[in-house]
Amino acid sequence: MSAAVSATHLQVRDLHKRFGAFAALDGVSLDVAQGELVCLLGPSGCGKTTLLRCIAGLERQDAGQLFSAGRDISGLPPQARDYGILFQSYALFPNLTVAQNIGYGLSNRSRDEQRARIAEMLELVGLSGSEAKYPGQLSGGQQQRVALARALAPAPSLLLLDEPMSALDARVREHLCGELRALQKRLGITTLMVTHNQDEAMLMADRIAVINHGRVEQYARAEEIYRQPATPFVAEFVGQGNWLPFERDGAGQACVGGRPVQLSDPRGGMRGRLFCRPEAVSVNPAEASDNRFRAQVRDITFLGNRCRMSFELNHLPGHPLLAELAPEDMPRLLTPDIWVALPPRSLQVFA
Template sequence: MTSGKTPVSDWLLEVNNLACGYNGETVVHDVNFALGHGDIGCLLGPSGCGKSTILRALAGFLPLKSGEIRLQSRDISLPGRTLAPEKRKIGMVFQDYALFPHLTVAGNVGFGLKHSSREERQQKVMELLDLVHLKDLAHNYPHELSGGQQQRVALARALAPEPTLILLDEPFSNLDADLRRRLSLDVREILKSLGISALLVTHDQQEAFAMCDQVAVLRAGRIQQWDEPYNLYHEPANRFVAGFIGQGGFIPGTAMGPDAIDSELGVIRGNRAYKWPSGTLVDVLIRPDDIVYDADSPLQPRVVEKTFAGTSTLYRFKLSDETEFEALFRSHLDFHLGETVPVRVEADHLIAFERSE
């Protein structure tokens, strides 16, 4: 005998078979993913892949053509029925911060707390400013802050109404690379300390991997893989994900068995078992960290390009017209353009796809 109550989902956010778009054109097709309580997810992909469209649908700014969005086991978007954005308990942090220039830092953070008493609002604002390390700047105005400080204010303002979910729309894209890295880690720490779930939209893989527990790779409005960052890198679901995530390139090979491929770099073995018949023509993904320097190796490709990066140097090697690949070596291994270098493949993860002629 059942109680008749609707079962509560283990997921905070559920997106099922979502399709939406603009002006009669469908931009996002059959999107499915779920985000757990306290988890940070990411929508990652090239420009125009549908990341921001999904975010707008989650925020309630865009109606659905089909599918559903559920938050805490409650339908908030269905075709023909969309819960108003202000009723969703979803906070949003924008790319351009969207701070009110005429309000102080404290005024911006407390803007959404109008229904609280003055004392409660003041206490909440100072607690949040302390959390984002801006307590001493409470009476400053946005134009007096750096970009990173403005983004912290925007985060504190989004957190003030105690949302169930925070949406982050390319929040660090206006900042320099070093500040982006530090701020993304700070934001992750803040969200985790509060136990608040978040969904980040970005095209920056390093940002996605540093901040997020789960990442969706999108292409042309469809999710190609929703997975942990480690699995996206080492166990890509298809050739697009393999080529999009991280660095690397494909070289031709021939399957010798389920876990061995013959190539110009020798026989490459790994941890994955494929079902191809022996002799199947394949393309093998070689990442820069799959190649190691080995003074005794008979394999000696020629350096055709090098990029010095301080602690390391990225080399591009050419073995033949069909086989080029990259390798990342410590910078004290200094080779010159045109020089041949003894190397070998050390690929613990075998990533290959049947070649399409």
């Protein structure tokens, strides 16, 4: 994460966009601080790319306003908005060399200035010496770097990234995510990135806007979104989770499957769902542990640095739950009949 961010650079105010009867954006508002990297995270069709395209001026919003560095850009054409953009497909010109691709947006500069800026950008992205190559001679990761260099060459105040890593394999994607984040911090450029990959968002973003059905369901730092999801959708979309149905008895005590459970937050309705992360589940805990229940192990999956265990509470059959353990803890599971504990602090109430 970056240090404290400064003044607001981009403001999105109550943006609406419809395509016929479909509401792609339904009152989206958010602020992006100067030098901040914000990820727009959500499933396909949620509105995140439409929001990016409205900010870029490639789509015109039906209602709402956009401000960049205090300037109203709501009705400006794309070329007047001072941004660089990197698309999912990179959109490099196959018949132009690397140098010509990077210099495409520098036509207002002298030839000497163009050459110097192209060399500077190639060094920045680690491709010095590739000026005369064509895109077809480069790997996917190298093409992505060229496209990034082209987006940065005019020195825009805002960088827009539309699923920039989705065409790369997992290992290259993770490596370039780290490189791009380091470069963004070094340049201090305000960045808005669209992704459906939660790992990408967690790795790179200062803040994440989780979008669903054209609305921002939560806008916060990654840790807060993971540990304190604001809605059931956020809880389910970001990471793995367990859901347990609960209801209150006549005395107001929360119960799961007829058994009382202790909650750190006593608020909530008479019935609803309890949510907790798999890693919060304690397996074979001390006898004095709160919310300690008998359970049956149904399956164990080895995931390298951790193991994922599927289990059911004895008093809640047919309701599979997950726990995550370190591989060295697996010898403790000698029989399928175990105890588990659901710490009160890990249970979040959704009425």
